[in-house]
Amino acid sequence: MIRAAKPAAALAALALTILTASAAPAAGVTAPPPAAAAAADPLAALRGQQPRWHPCTTGPEDTAGAELDAAGAGCTELAVPLDYRRPDGRTIGIALARLPATDQARRLGTLFYNPGGPGVPARDLALALRRAAPGLAARYDIVGMDPRFVGASTPLDCGWPTAGPGSAGPDRLTFDRSAEVAKNLAARCAPYRELLPHISTRNTARDMDLVRAVLGEKTIAYLGSSYGSYLGEVYLQLFPERVGRAVFDAAMDPDRFGPDLTATQGPAMAAALTAWAAWAARHDDRHHLGSTTAEVLAAVERVRLAAGRAPLAVGTHRVDARALPQVLWTVAAGDDDAAHEEFSALVRVLADAAEGRPAEPTALLEAVLSGLTAPDTGGYAAVQTAIMCADRAASRDPLAYYRDIQAHRADEPLFGPLTRNLTPCTFWPAEPAEPPTLVRNAVPVLLVGADGDPAATYPGQLSAHRALTGSRLVTLRGAFRHTVYAGLFAPRDACVDTAVDRYLLDGVLPVQDTDCPAARP
Numbered sequence: 337m338i339r340a341a342k343p344a345a346a347l348a349a350l351a352l353t354i355l356t357a358s359a360a361p362a363a364g365v366t367a368p369p370p371a372a373a374a375a376a377d378p379l380a381a382l383r384g385q386q387p388r389w390h391p392c393t394t395g396p397e398d399t400a401g402a403e404l405d406a407a408g409a410g411c412t413e414l415a416v417p418l419d420y421r422r423p424d425g426r427t428i429g430i431a432l433a434r435l436p437a438t439d440q441a442r443r444l445g446t447l448f449y450n451p452g453g454p455g456v457p458a459r460d461l462a463l464a465l466r467r468a469a470p471g472l473a474a475r476y477d478i479v480g481m482d483p484r485f486v487g488a489s490t491p492l493d494c495g496w497p498t499a500g501p502g503s504a505g506p507d508r509l510t511f512d513r514s515a516e517v518a519k520n521l522a523a524r525c526a527p528y529r530e531l532l533p534h535i536s537t538r539n540t541a542r543d544m545d546l547v548r549a550v551l552g553e554k555t556i557a558y559l560g561s562s563y564g565s566y567l568g569e570v571y572l573q574l575f576p577e578r579v580g581r582a583v584f585d586a587a588m589d590p591d592r593f594g595p596d597l598t599a600t601q602g603p604a605m606a607a608a609l610t611a612w613a614a615w616a617a618r619h620d621d622r623h624h625l626g627s628t629t630a631e632v633l634a635a636v637e638r639v640r641l642a643a644g645r646a647p648l649a650v651g652t653h654r655v656d657a658r659a660l661p662q663v664l665w666t667v668a669a670g671d672d673d674a675a676h677e678e679f680s681a682l683v684r685v686l687a688d689a690a691e692g693r694p695a696e697p698t699a700l701l702e703a704v705l706s707g708l709t710a711p712d713t714g715g716y717a718a719v720q721t722a723i724m725c726a727d728r729a730a731s732r733d734p735l736a737y738y739r740d741i742q743a744h745r746a747d748e749p750l751f752g753p754l755t756r757n758l759t760p761c762t763f764w765p766a767e768p769a770e771p772p773t774l775v776r777n778a779v780p781v782l783l784v785g786a787d788g789d790p791a792a793t794y795p796g797q798l799s800a801h802r803a804l805t806g807s808r809l810v811t812l813r814g815a816f817r818h819t820v821y822a823g824l825f826a827p828r829d830a831c832v833d834t835a836v837d838r839y840l841l842d843g844v845l846p847v848q849d850t851d852c853p854a855a856r857p
Contacts, residue, residue, distance in 0.1 A: 431488035450564030455720030457487025493715030533769035589796030590775035594728025642690035730761035788816035
């Protein structure tokens, strides 16, 4: 993410806006009239809202909004309870965009789309789905809803000077430094402690169902990628009768989702790195990192050891042992030739720096290194953390994380200190309002994903498959990419796309779990 500092005055104004949000309806919302049915249904009045659709553009610099308007979208804001246990209390605003089906005569209904995150706005990305999957866009109204406190939905910004604590580094001293960063970031969210327990996926799922009701839809279709799959899993559990057809792309483990989910990612990241190393060995004539997979991995290990001795000089940047795993995390960007080419050039620069030669960053490396030291513009990292802290409690013992890192130094030397490190949730100023959602149901749903996914690991996908006993799983075999449908964030695969489109458009689930072999250049 690109981040920039938020002035203190703007942060104070934001705090005032959030804390007084219940004093008046959100912009674009028609205040619901009193309803006699409220006693029987405490949400009846909110479900009776009449959305005021308006252009999506917010100003001359809003190119995403202008593109939505050009595509015929309408935007609106709806009021939802901050705390669903107190539906007549404070409300917040939820922003959404709706793209009407392009073939209204054959319209199937409304499809909600969440591209992932958490902390990523979904409203503007509805148009990306329409462009990537015109067949779906013809038959469904596509709704992109910014989750609560994200994007245009009553945004929360804690004013973080950086996105997170990063890697724990090679020793106790560097671990303690990362813990201090995490503690400082958590403290910056303390002014919003009354809001923090309610920034959960569970409440976003409730918001989604309230929006469904306001739009007058008895049921919805749903497509969720990455974190969007977990949001879908929770929605499916809370509102099983409201789901028509649902697809979860790169399904998250519903029993693990929370601040410590990354602890499962180290082996998958190492496997993705090994797959890249095999590619780099076949192209040693360009990057000179080694002519075998083992030689390429040895070059990466030399970089790791050098960064542990002293920071690597890369242009104006210094890459130390705490930053290096975050830089090498970009191997998860994709498994196609273009992505591997970019990553190989990045590693070549790091290898030069490790060997004491002049090293200037590639465009990708410059973007990564600049991002690591940049402030959290818009509060995306803070709200991402807040969602995970509200979904599942983290250990309050910092040393528990250090002991876990030490126990895995030998088998996860590169990524373990990053994936197993503590987060601001260890020092969070609020506890979750509810226990984690236990996902166990037999609602029909289609799961698709890659068996080498470095973020939504395949064991996690299988866990989701077991929890959702009515599901079918389509696995893209031999692929090391995160998400697999429609080429939205990774190379397109015809086998996966056919399975998804056949279900969402025709209602036909595969009769059994299916494998799709990943295409190779």
